[in-house]
Amino acid sequence: MAQKVKLSTIAETLGLSTATISLALRDSPLVAADTREKIKEQARVLGYIYNRRAASLRTSRSGIIGVVVHDIMNPFYGEILKAIETELDRSRHTFILSNHYDSVDKQRMFVETLLQLGGDGVIMSPAIGTPPEDVLLCENNGMPAIFVARSMEGLDVPIYRGDDTYGISLATNHLIGLGHRSIAMIGGTDQTSTGRDRYQGYVNALRKAGIEVDPGLRIPGPRTKQGGFEAAVNFLSLPQKPTAAVCWNDLVAIGLMNGIARAGLVPGQDISVTGYDDLEEASIATPSLTTVWNGQAEVGRLAARALLDKLAGSHEPDGIHLIKPEMRIRQSTGPIRR
Amino acid sequence: MAQKVKLSTIAETLGLSTATISLALRDSPLVAADTREKIKEQARVLGYIYNRRAASLRTSRSGIIGVVVHDIMNPFYGEILKAIETELDRSRHTFILSNHYDSVDKQRMFVETLLQLGGDGVIMSPAIGTPPEDVLLCENNGMPAIFVARSMEGLDVPIYRGDDTYGISLATNHLIGLGHRSIAMIGGTDQTSTGRDRYQGYVNALRKAGIEVDPGLRIPGPRTKQGGFEAAVNFLSLPQKPTAAVCWNDLVAIGLMNGIARAGLVPGQDISVTGYDDLEEASIATPSLTTVWNGQAEVGRLAARALLDKLAGSHEPDGIHLIKPEMRIRQSTGPIRR
DNA sequence: CTGAAAGCGCTTACAG
DNA sequence: CTGAAAGCGCTTACAG
Incomplete structure (x- = not known):
């Protein structure tokens, strides 16, 4: 050259x-x-x-924003990322993406790389078990962090996510309203704030309706289609013979419905299934999925906006910003059959 | 601080x-x-x-590799990216990701940003209509490019992708072998090398079997689940009453199967459907999807490897590297019903 | 409205 | 084995 x-x-x-x-x-x-x-x-x-490196060495502003989530291939994060991308593109920022797959080490390596590149800020959905120091490392080096989708205790970081407890209670109430009494909860873990909140929402709704909570109806597991698919066997062999399932998310719900269909039952008729997130895919599933809109696009847009505002010098309040979920009723749920 | x-x-x-x-x-x-x-x-x-900026200003090596594809939310690219990530992580490179959504402008902006950051190389699945200058811009500035999944004429860039013509003929032959004679081709476009190659593979297989090619059986469209879902209506109202459909990819196939199921027909029994790619999801679809393994993980791994080797100074031959696809027979195809 | 000069934080010959 | 000094390509006071 x-x-x-x-x-x-x-x-x-x-x-x-x-x-x-x-x-x-x-x-x-x-x-x-x-x-x-x-x-x-x-x-x-x-x-x-x-030459941005030279400029940024001089100005100590890089125009780089890091985003790290569990898995960008998961459409839930994908929808958040798309909204972040749109917002950052508009302000001519470059964004660097990484998965952490819930590995604290991989997440820390990403944060360190970002600091080395002089990243202006970071949007993260913290890995399970993230030590507060890893987040403080960012803040102490002049790189503000914003959380999406997951909270962490004991940190003054702004967080944007859906109101999980409320959202899952919408789904549970919907099923209760259809006459279901034996309702399983499929997928997810108690190791994230989201997991605890969702389980709590389910428990709250049942209690409020006077239905006894049976821990045997909780089948934790991966938050993927594969996870839902594999849970179907356990679900169908439950001695309590539940007539409905509240799933951790749409992916688990779609997987579960596939598993149920394989077993010769008709989801939406024999078994009612609810999802969570309202992914683009939910409405074209067969049957179309009754689910809870979780505002991914809103979460991404607001988080990016908040970070850009912060970089521009505004001092808006930290703390939690909850998006209010909404019920989306489709074909995967129906009245209980006696 | x-x-x-x-x-x-x-x-x-x-x-x-x-x-x-x-x-x-x-x-x-x-x-x-x-x-x-x-x-x-x-x-x-x-x-x-x-401070990597300072170091890289001095050494003119940044450790940054750019990756730009149509849409990272598409699991086809997702699987390629995952393989690239694994390979780059190993060699401690940072990768910067972007979607181009087939916008030549968005792609060019990404390339320019990457050059400004001193990117060491770029892996791209070029946007439809990419002018050769945009690729030469990289090469001329010391940033080698590698293509994945899509070719471009008249450029000496190494390219890694599946053998589409051969792959789609596998799927078409499989259907012909099951007795199908009226076979539609659903989804995709003729604007990409992939699109032309796949249509050619379908045409070749039909001709070889002595089946007349009916252009009316080609239903182009988006390469998404939504696209396949919406194509179902057109497909089912075709006067030729095809008994099988070769789909552009797994997403289209799954969408089409959903659409067919909505219409009260049973995919795999009433209508045979083949996909393409063998996404992780293909095997848990209902019915499980007969498809063609397209080696996404291989494509990603080899492309990343080739770029790293090139950066390390090796001079391996440019040109096209085709991954040989393989048939995966599952439940979505079956013998023709008379 | 334009220019000369210092400095951002590294790495790399070169000298000792 | 360790140090002094130049230079990567910008931007920013400051001077004129």
């Missing part, structure tokens, strides 16, 4: 100083309009590429 | 020079072992964060 074109190359060919070139390319009004145009044209002709 | 810790901070507190610190932290054998340990310990104590 040819000799690298830098500010000084443009400066020399035009008989100007690098200071003027630098200002002109960033549209400073200090530079005369025609000088500015001449400079921009020359930059184009020479194929100049702005 | 406290005063920033840099090499010179460590140097001063230890009474050494920054050169020695720099060497020690990178495990240079030039530094005495005990000095090195002392330095590393001090770096830890002070909470030193390596």
